Amino acid sequence: MSFISKLLRLGKNASKSLPEQCDYAKWSKEDLVRKVMELEAEKKRKAEDEGDQSDNKPKKVKREDLPEKKRRKKKDKPFDFSKYDTRFVAFKFAYLGWNYNGLAIQKEPTPLPTVEGTILEAMNACKLVPSMVPQDYNFSRCGRTDKGVSAMNQVISLNVRSNLTKEEQQDKNNDDKEIDYVHILNQLLPDDIRISAVCLHPPKNFDARFSCQNRHYRYLFHKDGLDIKSMEEAARMYEGEHDFRNFCKLDGSKQINNYKRNIERSQIIPLGENIYCLDLIGSAFLWHQVRCMMANLFLIGQGLEHQSLLKDLMDVGKVMQKPIYDMASDIPLILFDCKFPEMEWRTADPHNFKSLQSDRRVYALSLDYNLKSTVANIFRKTLCVPTSEIQGRTRINLGDGKGKVVAVYQKMLERGVMDSVESVNQKFRDKKAAKKRRRVPAS
Incomplete structure (x- = not known):
C-alpha cells in the first residue's frame, strides 16, 4: 500500500x-x-x-489453546469393546524379514520393529483387539522366525472384534456380512507385510502353534564355489529323527532336555539362475537350527569338511558339546509354508478393486527390489569385482556373499566347544535363584 x-x-x-x-x-x-x-x-x-x-464478555478460546483432554473430539473417546462380540479366527500372512527384528513381539524395545508388533498395532488401530498385550485375546503363532528371516505362509490365531453375534457367527451364510479383515488390515500394514487369508471357522481347539503338522523352510544360496552334488548327498543325512543339540543355539530359559527332531525331507533343489536352496520339512525346529545345518553344508560344499561331519555332530555320544562355529546368514532363510488340518481359508476376491490395490503394492515392491538388484549387478560388473578367493587365506561361506576370512582353517572336531546342555540349564537356574533371593527382604 x-x-x-x-x-x-x-x-x-x-x-x-x-x-x-x-x-x-x-x-x-x-x-x-x-x-x-x-x-x-x-x-x-x-x-x-x-x-x-468487552473485557466482561466471555472470550472465544481457540481449540489449539485448550488442554489435550478438552481438545479431543467425540470420535477420540475410548472404544467400547463391550458393545461387540468377538470371534476366534486364524490369519495367514507373509512378510519380508530384513526390515524387522523377528516375528515375535518383545517386552523390551528392539532396534527394529517386530512383525507381530506391527500387525497388532494395525489391529489395535482399527479396534479389532483391545490392547497390544497378546495374552488378552488368546493369541498364538505358528513358527517363530528370527531377525532378518522372511515367511510366506505364517499363521496366527486370536480373538478379534466381530460384526456378528455369537449365534450369527455359527451360520456360514453370514460370513459375507463379517468385517473384511483382510482388506482393512492390508490398508494399514506396510507393503512388506501382507495378510493373505482369514479362516473364520478354525477347527475345534485350534492353536496356531500346536495344531501345525509340519513346517517347511527354504534356505537360498548361490552355487559359486560350491560342490552341489556333495551338498545334495550330505543334506539327505539330516532326514529322519536325530539329536540336533550341536545344530542350534542353547537357551537355558527353555530348560530343554530333548533335542531330538524329525526331519521329513532334506534336499538341495535348484531355483534357477545359479540359485539353489536347502529344502527342509520337519514337525518342529530348534532355535537357529536351520542356519546351523546350512553352515555345515557350506563347509562340505567348499571341501573344507567331509560329509561324515554331519553324522559325527548328530552322534551326541561322540560329540557331546557343540563345537564353536558361525551359523549361516539370516536373510536367505524363508519359512516357506506351514501345514495344518483342513481349513477354510477366505482369500481376497481377485476381481475386487480393493484386492487389486493391495496386489499392485506388492507388485511395485517386487519390481523395486528387482530393479535395485539389476542396478547392483551392473555396479559390481562396472567395478570389475572379482569372485576369486584371497590367496593364502580361506573365506568360509556363510551365505551372505562376504563370509568369514581365516588365515588357517581349523577342522570342526578339533575346535573348542561351547557349554553343554546341562551346564547351560544349570547356569540359568542358578541365575534365576540368585535373582529371587535378592528380591526377598532380609528378616
Whole structure:
C-alpha cells in the first residue's frame, strides 16, 4: 500500500471530521508523516477503548489453546469393546524379514520393529483387539522366525472384534456380512507385510502353534564355489529323527532336555539362475537350527569338511558339546509354508478393486527390489569385482556373499566347544535363584 493510500484509508476510518477540501498532494513530507502518526495513535486509542468495553464478555478460546483432554473430539473417546462380540479366527500372512527384528513381539524395545508388533498395532488401530498385550485375546503363532528371516505362509490365531453375534457367527451364510479383515488390515500394514487369508471357522481347539503338522523352510544360496552334488548327498543325512543339540543355539530359559527332531525331507533343489536352496520339512525346529545345518553344508560344499561331519555332530555320544562355529546368514532363510488340518481359508476376491490395490503394492515392491538388484549387478560388473578367493587365506561361506576370512582353517572336531546342555540349564537356574533371593527382604 502506498504512503498516500495508507493516509487516505486512515483518514477515512479515524478522522472523518477532516475538511473534504484537504489536498494532501500539496502537503510537505514532514506534514504528511506527522498526520499519519496522529491518525495511527487515534486508531490505537479507539481500539483500546473498545477492548475495555468487552473485557466482561466471555472470550472465544481457540481449540489449539485448550488442554489435550478438552481438545479431543467425540470420535477420540475410548472404544467400547463391550458393545461387540468377538470371534476366534486364524490369519495367514507373509512378510519380508530384513526390515524387522523377528516375528515375535518383545517386552523390551528392539532396534527394529517386530512383525507381530506391527500387525497388532494395525489391529489395535482399527479396534479389532483391545490392547497390544497378546495374552488378552488368546493369541498364538505358528513358527517363530528370527531377525532378518522372511515367511510366506505364517499363521496366527486370536480373538478379534466381530460384526456378528455369537449365534450369527455359527451360520456360514453370514460370513459375507463379517468385517473384511483382510482388506482393512492390508490398508494399514506396510507393503512388506501382507495378510493373505482369514479362516473364520478354525477347527475345534485350534492353536496356531500346536495344531501345525509340519513346517517347511527354504534356505537360498548361490552355487559359486560350491560342490552341489556333495551338498545334495550330505543334506539327505539330516532326514529322519536325530539329536540336533550341536545344530542350534542353547537357551537355558527353555530348560530343554530333548533335542531330538524329525526331519521329513532334506534336499538341495535348484531355483534357477545359479540359485539353489536347502529344502527342509520337519514337525518342529530348534532355535537357529536351520542356519546351523546350512553352515555345515557350506563347509562340505567348499571341501573344507567331509560329509561324515554331519553324522559325527548328530552322534551326541561322540560329540557331546557343540563345537564353536558361525551359523549361516539370516536373510536367505524363508519359512516357506506351514501345514495344518483342513481349513477354510477366505482369500481376497481377485476381481475386487480393493484386492487389486493391495496386489499392485506388492507388485511395485517386487519390481523395486528387482530393479535395485539389476542396478547392483551392473555396479559390481562396472567395478570389475572379482569372485576369486584371497590367496593364502580361506573365506568360509556363510551365505551372505562376504563370509568369514581365516588365515588357517581349523577342522570342526578339533575346535573348542561351547557349554553343554546341562551346564547351560544349570547356569540359568542358578541365575534365576540368585535373582529371587535378592528380591526377598532380609528378616
